[in-house]
Every structure is written in C-alpha cells, then in structure tokens.
Amino acid sequence: xxxxxxxxxxxxxxxxxxxxxxxxxxxxxxxxxxxxxxxxxxxxxxxxxxxxxxxxxxxxxxxxxxxxxxxxxxxxxxxxxxxxxxxxxxxxxxxxxxxxxxxxxxxxxxxxxxxxxxxxxxxxxxxxxxxxxxxxxxxxxxxxxxxxxxxxxxxxxxxxxxxxxxxxxxxxxxxxxxxxxxxxxxxxxxxxxxxxxxxxxxxxxxxxxxxxxxxxxxxxxxxxxxxxxxxxxxxxxxxxxxxxxxxxxxxxxxxxxxxxxxxxxxxxxxxxxxxxxxxxxxxxxxxxxxxxxxxxxxxxxxxxxxxxxxxxxxxxxxxxxxxxxxxxxxxxxxxxxxxxxxxxxxxxxxxxxxxxxxxxxxxxxxxxxxxxxxxxxxxxxxxxxxxxxxxxxxxxxxxxxxxxxxxxxxxxxxxxxxxxxxxxxxxxxxxxxxxxxxxxxxxxxxxxxxxxxxxxxxxxxxxxxx
Numbered sequence: 247x248x249x250x251x252x253x254x255x256x257x258x259x260x261x262x263x264x265x266x267x268x269x270x271x272x273x274x275x276x277x278x279x280x281x282x283x284x285x286x287x288x289x290x291x292x293x294x295x296x297x298x299x300x301x302x303x304x305x306x307x308x309x310x311x312x313x314x315x316x317x318x319x320x321x322x323x324x325x326x327x328x329x330x331x332x333x334x335x336x337x338x339x340x341x342x343x344x345x346x347x348x349x350x351x352x353x354x355x356x357x358x359x360x361x362x363x364x365x366x367x368x369x370x371x372x373x374x375x376x377x378x379x380x381x382x383x384x385x386x387x388x389x390x391x392x393x394x395x396x397x398x399x400x401x402x403x404x405x406x407x408x409x410x411x412x413x414x415x416x417x418x419x420x421x422x423x424x425x426x427x428x429x430x431x432x433x434x435x436x437x438x439x440x441x442x443x444x445x446x447x448x449x450x451x452x453x454x455x456x457x458x459x460x461x462x463x464x465x466x467x468x469x470x471x472x473x474x475x476x477x478x479x480x481x482x483x484x485x486x487x488x489x490x491x492x493x494x495x496x497x498x499x500x501x502x503x504x505x506x507x508x509x510x511x512x513x514x515x516x517x518x519x520x521x522x523x524x525x526x527x528x529x530x531x532x533x534x535x536x537x538x539x540x541x542x543x544x545x546x547x548x549x550x551x552x553x554x555x556x557x558x559x560x561x562x563x564x565x566x567x568x569x570x571x572x573x574x575x576x577x578x579x580x581x582x583x584x585x586x587x588x589x590x591x592x593x594x595x596x597x598x599x600x601x602x603x604x605x606x607x608x609x610x611x612x613x614x615x616x617x618x619x620x621x622x623x624x625x626x627x628x629x630x631x632x633x634x635x636x637x638x639x640x641x642x643x644x645x646x647x648x649x650x651x652x653x654x655x656x657x658x659x660x661x662x663x664x665x666x667x668x669x670x671x672x673x674x675x676x677x678x679x680x681x682x683x684x685x686x687x688x689x690x691x692x693x694x695x696x697x698x699x700x701x702x703x704x705x706x707x708x709x710x711x712x
Contacts, residue, residue, distance in 0.1 A: 275345060278303050279377035279604055282363055284353045286313045286336045288589035289573030289596075290382035291656065296597025298343040302604060305374065307365065309352040311335055314405050315655055317586055318664065320441055322408035323531075324448035325416070325683035326671050329405050331664050334657040349374075353383065356545040358566045378568045378600050381547075381555065382593060385574040385584060388537035394512040399532040402441060411531060413686045415449075418528055420690030421697060422468060423461050431469050432526040432706075434517050436509050437533035438475030439483070440621040443492055445531060446473045447624030450499035455625070456681035471501045472525060474517065476508040476534075481629075483583065483619055488629045491639055495623040509534075514700045515707060526706045536584060538575055550577040559611035561596050568603070570596045586654065587617055620647045625672050644672070 279302050283290050286308035297304050312333040321327040337348045354371055355364035356379070363379065364371040387403045389395035400414065401407050415433070422429040433449060435442045453469045461468075473480070473496065480496075480503070481489045493503060504525065511518035517527045538553030548556040548564050554577030556564050561576060563569040571577075573589035582588035595612045602609055618632030620643075628647040630638035638646050648668060655661050671679075697707065 275301075275303060278345075280305065280375065281378045281380065281600055282307065282374060282376040283380040283382060284308075284363065285381070285383035285573070285575075286310070287316075287382060287384050287573060288586050289384075289576075289593035290380065291336070291339065292590050292593030293380050293382060293572060293597045294339055294343055294346055296594045297600065298345070300345070300597070300601045300604060302345065302378070302600065304343065304346040305376075306336060306339070306346055306348050307351050307353055307363070307374075308336060308348075309350065310405075311337070311348075311350060312405075313656060315651075315660070316403070317440075317651060317654075319402055319405065319408040320444040320448060321668070322405065322684075323402055323411040323415075323445060324452060325412050325685060326448060327664060327667055328684050329409055331660060331667060332655075333405060334655075334660055338657065354541060356381075356547065356569075358546065358569055361568070376568075378603070379570065380593075380596050380600075381563075381569070381571045381575055382573045382589075382596075383539070383575060385536040386539050387532065388535055389532065390535070392509055392512060395509075395530075395532060398512045398514055399436065399530045401532045402445070403536065409686055411529075412684075413688055414529055414693075416683070416685055416688045417690050417693040419461060419464075419469075420688060421693040422528075423464050424690070424694075429464065429468060430526075431528050432472065432515075433470070433529045433531065434472040434474055434525060434527035435531045435533055436474050436512075436517070437535065438473060438477065438480035438505070439533065439535075440481065440619075442473060442475070442531075442533040443480055443496060444622055445533060446471055446496055446501045447499060447622065447627070450496065450501050451624040452683075454499065455679065456683070459681050460683070470526075472504055472527065473501055474504045474507060474509055474519070474525070476506070476520075478506040480505070481621060484621070484629065484631050487637070488631055488639070492621070492623050492629060495627045499624060513705065514703050516705045524705060528707075536574065542575065550581070552577070552581075554581060560599055560609045561592060561612050562599065562609075570599065572596045582614055585619070587619075588614055590654075591615065620650060622647050 281302045281304045283293050283306045291313050294306055312335050315332040318332045322329050340346050351365040353363050354366050362373040362375050387401035400411050422431045435446050449471045453466050457466050479489045481492050508520040509517050510520050512530050515528050517525050550556050555571040557571050557576050557578045558564050561570050572592035574584040599609050620630045622628040626641045628643035630643045630646045652661050652665050
C-alpha cells in the first residue's frame with residue numbers, strides 16, 4: 247500500500263483546486279442549449295472560443311485530438327519544425343472555454359430534421375443531438391481526376407501527410423546517396439499557390455545551405471526541384487509585382503518553374519504534362535487544391551459548385567435554421583478564399599450569431615475584413631500583401647510573415663517553439679548554422695526495395711542495388 251500524502255502537500259493541492267476554474271460554468275448549465283461544432287480547424291476552434299461566455303453547452307467533434315496550424319505544415323514536410331510545434335491538443339481549449347467538451351470522432355451524417363449528427367462508431371454510427379450546429383470540417387485534397395495522382399502523388403493537407411513527405415524525402419536522399427555519382431533526386435511540386443512555392447523555396451534553401459554538409463558525398467545539383475503550375479503565373483492571389491518577385495526568388499534559388507503546363511498523369515518516377523512532355527520526378531508533392539469531402543453531399547444540405555455548403559449572408563445554411571457553416575466548407579453567393587483568415591473570421595461570426603439567437607437578438611450579415619495575404623519563399627525572402635500598407639518583401643516581409651503566423655498559433659508553447667526554431671533555421675550565416683533537420687523514421691532500405699520493385703514501370707534511374 248502506498249504511503250499517504252503529507253498533510254501540507256494535500257492542503258496545497260486543495261488550495262490549487264479551489265483556485266482553478268469551475269468544470270461547469272453554472273448550476274443550470276446542463277439545461278443550456280447544446281451547440282455541436284464539427285471540426286477543430288481555424289473556423290471550428292474560433293467558433294468554440296467565441297462561445298466561451300455564452301449560456302450554451304459546446305461539444306467539439308474532430309477525428310484528431312489536435313488542431314493543426316496548416317500554414318506551417320510545409321515546414322514539417324521539409325524538416326524545419328517538429329510536428330508538435332504546429333499542433334495543439336483540442337482539449338486544451340477548455341482552459342478558456344469551460345463550457346466546452348471534446349469528443350473524438352468523425353461525423354458521417356447529419357439529420358437536420360431530427361437535429362442530430364451521426365458519428366462513426368466501432369460497429370455502427372451513433373447519434374448526438376444538437377440545438378445549434380456548426381459545420382467547420384474543412385475540405386480535403388483533390389487530385390482533379392489526374393491519372394495516377396492518388397496512387398503516386400503525396401498531398402500535404404494534414405500533419406500525417408507532412409510527416410510522410412518528410413520521411414520520404416530523407417529516405418530517398420539516403421537511397422540516392424548510396425548510388426554514387428550516378429544518383430539523382432528530382433522533386434516536383436504540383437501547384438503554384440502559397441503552399442507550393444513555400445515547399446519549393448524550403449527545399450531550395452535546404453539544398454543551398456545544408457545538403458553538402460549532411461551529404462558530402464553528393465553534389466548539391468543532385469537534388470532538383472521543379473514547380474509545376476497550370477496557369478502562366480504563380481501566386482494568383484497576389485498582385486502582379488509580388489508574383490514576379492516570388493518567381494525571381496525561386497529561380498535565383500535554382501527552382502525550375504514549369505508554368506502554363508498542366509499535369510495529366512503522375513507515375514512512380516515521372517509526371518506527364520499536357521503537351522505530353524515527361525518530367526522526371528522521384529517524389530511528386532501535390533499542392534494543387536482542395537475540395538469538399540464527398541460525404542457532405544449525403545447530408546441533405548444545399549451545395550454550390552465545388553460542393554461547398556450554400557449559406558446566407560449570416561453564414562446560416564439556407565433553409566435550415568440553426569445550422570451554420572464556416573471555413574472551407576462554406577460557400578454562398580460570394581464564396582471566400584479557402585484560407586486561414588476567412589475561416590477565423592467566419593468562425594467568430596458564427597459564434598456571435600448563436601449567442602444572438604440564444605439571447606433573442608437579431609442576426610446580422612457577415613462582413614469579411616481583408617487583413618492581407620502572406621507567403622514565404624525562403625531564407626530572408628517573403629511577401630506580405632497588406633491593404634493600405636507599404637510593400638513588404640525580402641527580410642522585412644519575412645519577419646512580418648513570422649510575426650503574423652506566430653501570433654495566430656494557439657498555445658504559448660507552440661509560439662515559443664516555432665519562433666526559436668525558425669529564427670535558428672533562417673537567421674545567422676552558413677558558417678554559424680549547424681544543420682539539424684527534424685527527421686523521423688527514415689527507411690532507406692524500404693525505399694531501395696520500392697525502387698527495385700518498380701523496375702518495370704520506371705522511366706528513369708538505374709537498376710543500382712546499393
């Protein structure tokens with residue numbers, strides 16, 4: 247039998263407990279209206295935070311225990327940040343939102359007539375009732391029906407995706423390094439939006455700053471980076487001068503831009519363009535777009551082109567009182583870009599609409615405030631397009647990008663870790679920077695086996711067996 251706790255220690259514990267927050271915000275809390283929030287991303291988390299003082303019970307449902315800060319996933323994929331740096335446990339929101347409870351699960355159905363959501367169970371789905379429903383379950387990767395893309399291309403939409411890309415890159419580097427002078431590693435990024443250019447820039451910086459130190463047996467030219475974009479310009483969300491700046495910075499870093507060339511097929515070690523050109527690609531990273539999950543079409547809610555839910559000016563789903571949509575899944579007459587800032591503002595607005603409904607106050611239209619758009623190209627190079635502000639590019643743009651992204655992270659630990667890691671990675675000189683990529687389970691043996699097994703379908707490479 248364990249020894250009893252000393253009296254003074256037990257009294258200290260009790261004092262701390264008395265000083266802590268209440269588990270239930272009021273005695274009548276159990277009778278308050280029930281708000282179910284589906285999805286813990288930018289929109290869902292901000293909807294939850296906006297309901298922290300409302301007389302409602304909140305249940306947040308997400309398949310993952312954590313919220314992912316997707317704008318920094320490319321840093322995980324390129325070994326700049328730990329996966330934990332860009333995630334926060336959703337249960338931690340209850341510190342600021344004592345009326346919230348988290349439930350892990352995947353919503354597979356919605357019955358707006360009965361006001362219930364169906365959640366995948368061990369055998370059959372189970373149901374949870376609601377008074378108000380917030381659909382903020384985001385979107386998913388779409389390959390646009392491209393032949394071979396789902397099998398061979400690697401998306402970068404979730405934390406698991408980013409980790410898989412990272413581990414694949416280093417497994418292929420290890421495999422290539424054993425091939426001697428004949429080895430070559432070609433990485434193709436499909437998509438010229440912010441995610442695509444950020445991955446390309448990070449890989450180019452890795453090649454320039456770290457590759458020859460970590461792999462002295464390899465020539466830096468061994469790693470080739472291609473950026474493929476169907477349109478004739480990258481970063482179409484930005485003004486022309488920013489697009490030109492980003493393109494020049496990438497080219498100066500040795501990234502080969504293949505613009506105005508759509509991808510029609512992805513193979514084990516190649517991509518085929520719409521002019522039938524075949525480009526060598528040992529790793530194809532898919533950053534070309536997202537779409538609403540197909541299961542949403544089964545929920546009986548109105549959708550617009552692309553599958554996004556049709557909402558009115560208050561973000562309530564048309565024809566379904568008490569059901570709201572925010573973030574990537576929300577459409578309407580003027581759909582907003584599927585980016586972080588629109589999702590954050592929409593989540594906060596939905597919380598205000600639910601509070602108004604509970605308190606018997608009128609609803610009001612959602613007004614999106616454009617706070618600007620940012621993207622980083624690489625070391626000391628970024629762009630910040632902010633309304634009514636001077637141009638921010640280069641080092642100034644990079645520090646502005648860092649500051650904005652750090653402040654949007656949830657959790658003090660995340661902010662400290664990201665700030666220190668990125669400053670360590672991108673500041674200083676080559677002489678003072680010691681390469682220390684955040685690596686995971688690198689299996690170069692399996693990479694070589696996969697290379698060997700693909701001999702019949704490969705279009706490039708040798709039969710080197712190590």
